[in-house]
Amino acid sequence: MATTTTESVTTADRRRRGGAAPRLQAGTTGTRRRSRRLDPLFLAFLLPTLVLFTLAITLPAVMGIVLSFTNSVGFGEFRFTGLTNYIAVFSDPAILQAYLFTIGFSLVTVIVVNAVAFLLAIALTSKIRGKIALRGVFVLPMVISGIVIAYVFSFLFANSLPALATSIGFAPLEQSILANPDLAWVAIVIVTAWQAIPSTLLIYIAGVLSIPGEVYEAAALDGASSWRQLISITAPLTAGYILINLVIGFKNFLNSYDIIVGLTDGGPGTSTTSVAMSIFKGFNGGDYAYQMANATIFFVIAVVIAVIQLRATRGKAAL
Numbered sequence: 001m002a003t004t005t006t007e008s009v010t011t012a013d014r015r016r017r018g019g020a021a022p023r024l025q026a027g028t029t030g031t032r033r034r035s036r037r038l039d040p041l042f043l044a045f046l047l048p049t050l051v052l053f054t055l056a057i058t059l060p061a062v063m064g065i066v067l068s069f070t071n072s073v074g075f076g077e078f079r080f081t082g083l084t085n086y087i088a089v090f091s092d093p094a095i096l097q098a099y100l101f102t103i104g105f106s107l108v109t110v111i112v113v114n115a116v117a118f119l120l121a122i123a124l125t126s127k128i129r130g131k132i133a134l135r136g137v138f139v140l141p142m143v144i145s146g147i148v149i150a151y152v153f154s155f156l157f158a159n160s161l162p163a164l165a166t167s168i169g170f171a172p173l174e175q176s177i178l179a180n181p182d183l184a185w186v187a188i189v190i191v192t193a194w195q196a197i198p199s200t201l202l203i204y205i206a207g208v209l210s211i212p213g214e215v216y217e218a219a220a221l222d223g224a225s226s227w228r229q230l231i232s233i234t235a236p237l238t239a240g241y242i243l244i245n246l247v248i249g250f251k252n253f254l255n256s257y258d259i260i261v262g263l264t265d266g267g268p269g270t271s272t273t274s275v276a277m278s279i280f281k282g283f284n285g286g287d288y289a290y291q292m293a294n295a296t297i298f299f300v301i302a303v304v305i306a307v308i309q310l311r312a313t314r315g316k317a318a319l
Helices: 002-036 040-067 084-090 093-124 131-143 146-168 184-209 213-221 226-237 239-254 258-263 275-284 288-313
Strands: none
Touching: 040 288, 084 093, 084 288, 093 131, 093 184, 093 239, 093 275, 131 184, 146 184, 146 258, 184 239, 184 258, 213 226, 226 239, 239 288, 275 288
8 A cells, every 4th residue: 555655656746747847848948039039129239330340340451451462552453463462571671670669669568558557556556645536647648649649748858858958967868869769769668658557557456456355454464564465465366457458458559650650750760660650651652552461461460469368368357
């Protein structure tokens, strides 16, 4: 009798489980089907943006890559010349000099920007008076046009700084450093960093503020100095932010154009000519297809850096 009762209960349980499973599966399938349907409002916002992006970015880029294999001057008839333009780019000393300057300038600037911004973030998140107001002051350069900043600093480097150096008898700066082929790049680094520090600073402030205060309290109880806390706590816990700023900053500095044009216009001579400047000057000089090959190479370099960025930041929970 007991055995019969147990079998009946087991059979009933199996029936209940077996009957519930199809209903759950049907509900899950229905939910998946509904989730696959695109909202018409989503398409209404996506399609115009996609069309504009294709017409303004994708299509010109594809046309430019195609024309880089021709002898086109930007208009009129042309014929395909194969890899002639690319071979010429790699053997052109002026183009190679532009790449060396751009990469060197980007490396130096990204180090200066991140070092200064990180130290400022530490200072502006510490217990000091008026730190909120100071944050606003340091962010101001971010909203000013690069060409305006370049013209202001050009006047300072050409007039104010030499006058000050002359008054104190400091001979190396009595002449404008913008006219010195060996020092003009320093002025470009200073001005570019002055404009780029605010955006980098904001990211670092967010990173520092994300660190729990209890960590610093525990370190202080253990006798850790401020320097030890910076090295052992702040720097490791903001490593994701540092990595992101380094990669994004370097990629942005590779495209520097307006500040260089406003300060030196690529001079003295061609000592501060960047890759972007060489491309635009080539367009105006009739070397359209040749500079399109240069731009294609530059695009490939930017894509490689973007891939490195994605791989380096994968799994980082910085932002």
